[in-house]
Amino acid sequence: MNRHSDVDGAEPASHSGMRRRSLMMGTVVAGFSVVLGDFGLSEHAACAATVDDGAFLSVSRAVTGHADLDPIIARRLFAAMRATFPEYRDRIGRLFDLVAQGGSPKEILARSGDLKGDLLALIAAWYTGSVEDRTNAPMVAYDDALMYRPTRDGLPVPTYCFGRPGWWAEPPPPLGIPVRASLPAMPPAPVPQGIESRTPPQTTPLGTIAPQSPPHSPLHSPLPHREL
Amino acid sequence: MAIPEFSTTGDVSADVVVVGSGVVGGMIANELASAGHSVVILEAGLRLKRAQYVENWRNMSFHNRLHSDFQGLYPQSPLAQAPLYFPPNDYVGLSGPNGSAFKQGYLRTVGGTTWHWAASCWRHLPVDFEMKSRYGVGRDWAISYNDLEPYYCRAEEEMGVSGPHDVSLQSPSERSRPYPRDMIPFGYGDRRVAEIVNPHGFHLVPIPQGRSVEPFGDRPACCGNNNCQPICPIGAMYNGIQHIDRAEARGAVTIAEAVVYRIDTDENNRVTAVHWYDAERRSHKASGRTFVLACNGIETPRLLLLAANARNPNGIANSSDQVGRNMMDHSGVHASFQASEPLWFGRGPAQSSCIVGPRDGDFRSRYSANKMILNNISQVAPATEQALKLGLVGTELDDEIRRRAACGVDLSISLEPLPDPDNRLTLSKTRKDPLGLACPDIHYDVGDYVRNGLDAVNTQVRQIAGLLGGTELRITTDYNANNHIMGGTIMGTDPRDSVVDGNCRSHDHGNLWLPGGGAMPSASVVNTTLSMAALGLRAADSIKADFEKGRV
Helix, strand or coil: CCCCCCCCCCCCCCCCCHHHHHHHHHHHHHHHHHHHHHHCCCCHHHHHHCCCHHHHHHHHHHHHCCCCCCHHHHHHHHHHHHHHCCCHHHHHHHHHHHHHCCCCHHHHHHCCHHHHHHHHHHHHHHHHCECCCCCCCCECCCCCCHHHHHHCCCCCCCCCCCCCCCHHHCCCCCCCCCCCCCCCCCCCCCCCHHHCCCCCCCCCCCCCCCCCCCCCCCCCCCCCCCCC | CCCCEECCCCCEEEEEEEECCCHHHHHHHHHHHHCCCCEEEECCCECCCHHHHHHHHHCCCHHHHHCCCCCCCCCCCCCCCCCCECCECCCCEEECCCHHHHCCCCCCECCCHHHHCCCECCCCCHHHHEHHHHHCCCCECCCCHHHHHHHHHHHHHHHCCECCCCHHHCCCCCCCCCCCECCCCCCHHHHHHHHHHHHHCCCEEECCECCCCCCECCECCCCCCCCCCCCCCCCCCCCCHHHHHHHHHCCCEEECCCEEEEEEECCCCCEEEEEEECCCCCEEEEEEEEEEECCHHHHHHHHHHHCCECCECCCCCCCCCCCCCCCECCCEEEEEEECCCCCCCCCCCCEEEEECHHHCCHHHHCCCCEEEEEECCCCHHHHHHHHHHCCCCHHHHHHHHHHHHHHEEEEEEEECCCCCCCCEEEEEEEEECCCCCEEEEEECCCHHHHHHHHHHHHHHHHHHHHHCCCEEEEECCCCECCCCCECCCCECCCCCCCCECCCCEECCCCCEECCCHHHCCCCCCCCCHHHHHHHHHHHHHHHHHHHHCCCC
16 A cells, blocks of 8 residues: 555554554563563662663563564664763663563553653654654654554655555545544534625535545445444 | 856856746746746755755654744755744844744745745635725735736646636636646545535635646656645645746756845946855856846845945835835634544645635625635644643554544634735844845734734634534634735835836836735735746746837
8 A cells, every 4th residue: 555564564554452462562571581681670770771772672662562663763762862861771771670560551651650751751752753842852763753653544654655646535544443522512603703794605515525446445434434 | 049148257147137046036037038038047045956855854853843844954055044943043033013923934945935835826816906996905906817817827837736627616716717737636624624614604625736636747746745845755746946947948047055135227227237145255246138036025125125226225126115015924823623523634735625715705894804724734743742742652642643633623824914014124233144134124013904804713713613523622822924925025006105017027127027925915815826926927928028129
């Protein structure tokens, strides 16, 4: 379908639910056995002095829940974070201890205590590809920033081609998750004052345009689709 | 093929000297080179490749990309600054009640600011040319819509515009020729929003765009990379560099890093030469028979003021004292909300459809019209920022990004300021550029006409958000710039209160043309580029006529 299919493997979306999570947890556990073997579970002061790229990658995999993080990007991100934040190796050392007990990202977050800020900042760096949300902050990833994964099936990573010309007229993928609104929808407002004096000519509502070719994948449903 | 003549010291002589290499300068250069005239184009900025801009953009920090740092990827000549905002370089000094609404993002580089436009190719409405006569506000143009209509057609054909062949979707529908290509197909979000809002009078229409879904000339088809701003990575979008390339193929010569600073005039007040500094700060002279300044709405009036000489002590073309006055832009606001269903904006070109219902009506005698672009720029980055702020992790974070990216709506709303002589560009008395030339200062007040129009906008946006089940509705309260710079060399029939005539020829100098946004006496609410290009083609015709009739 597009240039990303070989990045994410056979699954067109990253919304593969339990299957992905099970796979990921297995990898994290395996990863830890290697890393922990290097310098054991000693107190984190000693640990911090030897926190290396492998430890950073392991921590990153655990807190993001993504087992397939790129080791090269991890190395670059770790270097950029160290160059930006003081004693960053120590921070990763403490996070390393935190994630060593295993669990999902949500479970790790729940027990993170005063490490919560560091944990969320590390996740944000992986999602945005930049060390922080600040003007000209060092960046290490564009196409590989994790933020693009949840919509790989429906949205191009800007600058990259997504399909043959006009592909966007085809139906988008189903959302696949509930549309949750945290606030009640506003009721329709009265007729706008801006066009009170003369009603502009109306177009007939544009009907659904049938795609000229079959959908890209079985995930697509005919329009209009309704969520749950 | 006529070629400019260079001296051994680097001076140049040509039939036509064009200052500025954007869409207007490029089109005029191409027209005149095609007619057999020698043309030299002087551009203050650098000449770089598209691929470098694309790489620069991909390598920019998330924060810069999230907040639309469309200037930062374009390297500047050290001697020809343009505005930067990440961080601000304060090249343009802003003041007045709404000075911050005039933070323009224009480029000084070969090809001009259309490197980072979104290719919206709107026409003014016929009534926009007669604001004073019809609504009792603003100024009338020196020409009518019908005078400019053939040039609108030519500009659309030069730029390969795709627009609706369905008359009911045209804004305006008064056309003598069809769009060169039918409308860019709507995405799902455009179709769905049209279904919902159009029964309420909002009239969502396709934006006429300088791109197409099949090749146009030597330009490839658009494949929806969703990065029109700040750089189309594949050259499917029209950009001024395309006309520079064409003009050069017909003999025109472009000199980059050439900062024009002085204009010579003779005893009849005709322009005889312009002078520029090269990258090593050496001065050179470009002599010609006719001269065109096409440096966009800020640099053209700045240059006219900088180049004041003994015969023109208040600035070139400025006997009316109107150069630099009447500065306008579509001061606007943004509205964003989460729709109650996925609309999937971000599929296809970055701009696709626009609400034009409130574009005209009798209310314009009292307050500003507006248009609302349904932004089709990917919502992934803002969705990510919002989801991260919620402190989510793991699957919940991914789901929230997906939900917000799919349901997020961003409206870019433009209002119409009136020409006000007090909204004025002047030369800074304290700030100089690296060549020692005064930086521009601009005083700006959007005026009550816009402020009252914003009240209507707020009501309309609330209705649209309500129709789409919107939550988290935010409407910005500070006006933002839209880079549609107008007014600084305003057009009129009376040389006492205007700078150029209906052909964009300066009233004061018989062989000096000032085409582009600066000439526009009314802003309408639509992007200016197509009108600028049409004015440029009209100016080119009048220059050609002067050559044919031996007037130069």
